[in-house]
Amino acid sequence: MDDRRELERLRALLFERELRxxxxxxxxxxxxxxxxxxxxxxxxxxxxxxxxxxxRGRRDEKLNSALEPVVDDxxxxxxxxxxxxxxxxxxxxxxxxxxxxxxxxFRGMLQSFSKSMEIAFSLRGLRWRLEALRTxxxxxxxxxxxxLVYRVEQVFFIHSATGISLAHVTGEGVASQDADxxxxxxxxxxxxxxxxxxxxxxxxLESLQHGxxxxxxxxxxxxxxxxxxxxxxxxxxxxxLRACLxxxxxxxxxxxxxxxxxxxxxxxxxxxxEALLExxxxxxxxxxPRGKIILGLLGALLLCLLGxxxxxxxxxxxxxxxxxxALALLSREPGLLISxxxxxxxxxxxxxxxxxxxxxxxxxVLKDNGLDPASFEFEAVPYVSYQPEMVSRRLKADLxxxxxxxxxxxADGILVLSGTAxxxxxxxxxxxxxxxxxxxxxxxxxxxxxxxxxxxxxxREVESTVVEFPSxxxxxxxxxxxxxxxxxxxxxxMEQLAAGMDLSVTLTIYGxxxxxxxxxxxxxxxxxxxxxxxxxxxxxxxxxPVLTYGLGxxxxxxxxxxxxxxxxxxMRVQVFRNGEMLRE
Amino acid sequence: xxxxxxxxxxSFAVGKxxxxxxxxxxxxxxxxxxxxxxxxxxKELDLDGTAMTMVLWDLEGKDRYTEVNVSYLNGAMGFFVVxxxxxxxxxxxxxxxxxxALTLVPGQVPHMLLINKADRRAAWExxxxxxxxxxxxxxxxxxxxxxxxxxVEYAFTELGKAMLGQ
Numbered sequence: 001m002d003d004r005r006e007l008e009r010l011r012a013l014l015f016e017r018e019l020r021x022x023x024x025x026x027x028x029x030x031x032x033x034x035x036x037x038x039x040x041x042x043x044x045x046x047x048x049x050x051x052x053x054x055x056r057g058r059r060d061e062k063l064n065s066a067l068e069p070v071v072d073d074x075x076x077x078x079x080x081x082x083x084x085x086x087x088x089x090x091x092x093x094x095x096x097x098x099x100x101x102x103x104x105x106f107r108g109m110l111q112s113f114s115k116s117m118e119i120a121f122s123l124r125g126l127r128w129r130l131e132a133l134r135t136x137x138x139x140x141x142x143x144x145x146x147x148l149v150y151r152v153e154q155v156f157f158i159h160s161a162t163g164i165s166l167a168h169v170t171g172e173g174v175a176s177q178d179a180d181x182x183x184x185x186x187x188x189x190x191x192x193x194x195x196x197x198x199x200x201x202x203x204x205l206e207s208l209q210h211g212x213x214x215x216x217x218x219x220x221x222x223x224x225x226x227x228x229x230x231x232x233x234x235x236x237x238x239x240x241l242r243a244c245l246x247x248x249x250x251x252x253x254x255x256x257x258x259x260x261x262x263x264x265x266x267x268x269x270x271x272x273x274e275a276l277l278e279x280x281x282x283x284x285x286x287x288x289p290r291g292k293i294i295l296g297l298l299g300a301l302l303l304c305l306l307g308x309x310x311x312x313x314x315x316x317x318x319x320x321x322x323x324x325x326a327l328a329l330l331s332r333e334p335g336l337l338i339s340x341x342x343x344x345x346x347x348x349x350x351x352x353x354x355x356x357x358x359x360x361x362x363x364x365v366l367k368d369n370g371l372d373p374a375s376f377e378f379e380a381v382p383y384v385s386y387q388p389e390m391v392s393r394r395l396k397a398d399l400x401x402x403x404x405x406x407x408x409x410x411a412d413g414i415l416v417l418s419g420t421a422x423x424x425x426x427x428x429x430x431x432x433x434x435x436x437x438x439x440x441x442x443x444x445x446x447x448x449x450x451x452x453x454x455x456x457x458x459x460r461e462v463e464s465t466v467v468e469f470p471s472x473x474x475x476x477x478x479x480x481x482x483x484x485x486x487x488x489x490x491x492x493x494m495e496q497l498a499a500g501m502d503l504s505v506t507l508t509i510y511g512x513x514x515x516x517x518x519x520x521x522x523x524x525x526x527x528x529x530x531x532x533x534x535x536x537x538x539x540x541x542x543x544x545p546v547l548t549y550g551l552g553x554x555x556x557x558x559x560x561x562x563x564x565x566x567x568x569x570x571m572r573v574q575v576f577r578n579g580e581m582l583r584e
Numbered sequence: 585x586x587x588x589x590x591x592x593x594x595s596f597a598v599g600k601x602x603x604x605x606x607x608x609x610x611x612x613x614x615x616x617x618x619x620x621x622x623x624x625x626x627k628e629l630d631l632d633g634t635a636m637t638m639v640l641w642d643l644e645g646k647d648r649y650t651e652v653n654v655s656y657l658n659g660a661m662g663f664f665v666v667x668x669x670x671x672x673x674x675x676x677x678x679x680x681x682x683x684x685a686l687t688l689v690p691g692q693v694p695h696m697l698l699i700n701k702a703d704r705r706a707a708w709e710x711x712x713x714x715x716x717x718x719x720x721x722x723x724x725x726x727x728x729x730x731x732x733x734x735x736v737e738y739a740f741t742e743l744g745k746a747m748l749g750q
Binding site (some may be wrong): 159160161162163164165178180181183184185187188191192193195259261262263264 | 585587588589609610620621622624625626635636639641653655657658660661697699747
């Protein structure tokens, strides 16, 4: 027991400092394990995390592999939740490049447009077209031959030792051969030239000439660039080529050094090669970029004007054709007379036209024939046409003939009226027609009023009535009473009929006496006889105006002496229209 | 995408050119062989899903008076040496060319010996013993016939696979 205590004391004596250190370390470790000390642990790690990541990253790919899915998720999540912020952050970066790309595309378009405009509208262009026709070459090739200063048609990026094509680009519209074989062949040619000519001395084949094509070669130890150029490139192009190869040599340093035939990584070199594809045309020098824009704009303007006037010319052509057609139609139309016509200058045709009152409207004539009247501006001047068609229309419009009337206008200018019509219409028509332009006379023999004939018939009946008187008396003998009554009735009937025809009927009664007795007495008795008859008429309710004349014995006209036939009356019926006597 | 430079070496008139003619695509005429000493052609293969473009450099045949332009071997990733079965001396030349090529192309470049004119085996001067000796040296040998096409496709495929295995 003592021994043990002794030993402890000895240990404390010998290892006191170390034991203290061990205690402190144990405390620290305990503290590290406890949750409350996470903050301190984090601080510890934070001191070295950046360096640790850098070291591990250099050592192998594991850090990348470990972080990749995490970073992937973070980015995806952020994109999903914070798209506006991302857009805002990216905009300053993408905006200018999009703008630049659009500007580039537009510039290229404008350049080629101004070039084509220039060629298309120049005398030279015509000459080249003729040349193309003569030689059978496509026009574009002829233009190229004349205007091209140089054009880089193809660029090859080739591995020097193997001659394997790493990347290859061709200009627009350039036919190219198999890049693998061309690259190998170019390499073979260089080897050949190196062997035959340089015989081991320093020097490289820089260019090969064939016709108007040059193959320019820019070489470095591991790779070289070869360009097929049409025409003569400027000296600065060589510098461009060299700079490009230097860039590529740096970018692909390790890939080129360890090249075993895998060309996939070199795909990304294409934009560098494409930057070398360029072309310059003869007139590019003469025309400044601003000039090109102006030329392009002028060309566009010219094209617009041509289009505008072309369309205008076409429209005018169409209008002219329409006008020709329309004027032909109108000149055939009765009652229309074209006096003046011309295009107005704003897409319509102006027509000064004489138009009879009874002619169709020119607009309607066009519409009826399927033409658009909107193309015409008519100015109508009233006039009277003597064309028979117009005269007929005017007659019809003016006379308004009943359907029972036929109007015939003869070539001699005589209007023939035929059929039946009220006498008033016939008389009025005759009067008006006589005054009408284009009518030289009216023939009304073929037209009648049936009621006038009726009136005449009745008048004849009345007039033929025989009424005789006994000697010395003013009252008719009994046997004449019936016929007298009949005549009176007829007269009343006539009066009514005439009133319906807007006419008036007048009755004149002549009284006669025989030769016996004194002349004075004879006048008295003949007068009394006429008046008796008139009184009888009035007694029947008639209101006919009646004139009575006592003619004595002088107008007996029959026998002389004391015969009964001389003691009589005579009746005459007359029809009047507005005071004018009508005759059948 | 894999591209490989392949050279074809062999004595004059062993049929190298006709050997590949039916199996490759070329845009250049045979004229180049006599002027430049090389003719380029191309063969596209599908090796178990891997697309490979072989750019074939057909080098002008060697005879007593002409040397193969060895510069063309630069960067070769594989090569064929071709002999004519009916002419014994072409095998010797092929082996000579192989040795020369191996000194020029660095590392272990896959290559094979093609013995052409297999369709005229009766007239062969190269014996089976000769072939056994060569195979024993570790050089694969494939008998081909440019006339019938026998073995040609196989040879290209084998070389392709060997290059992929590198």
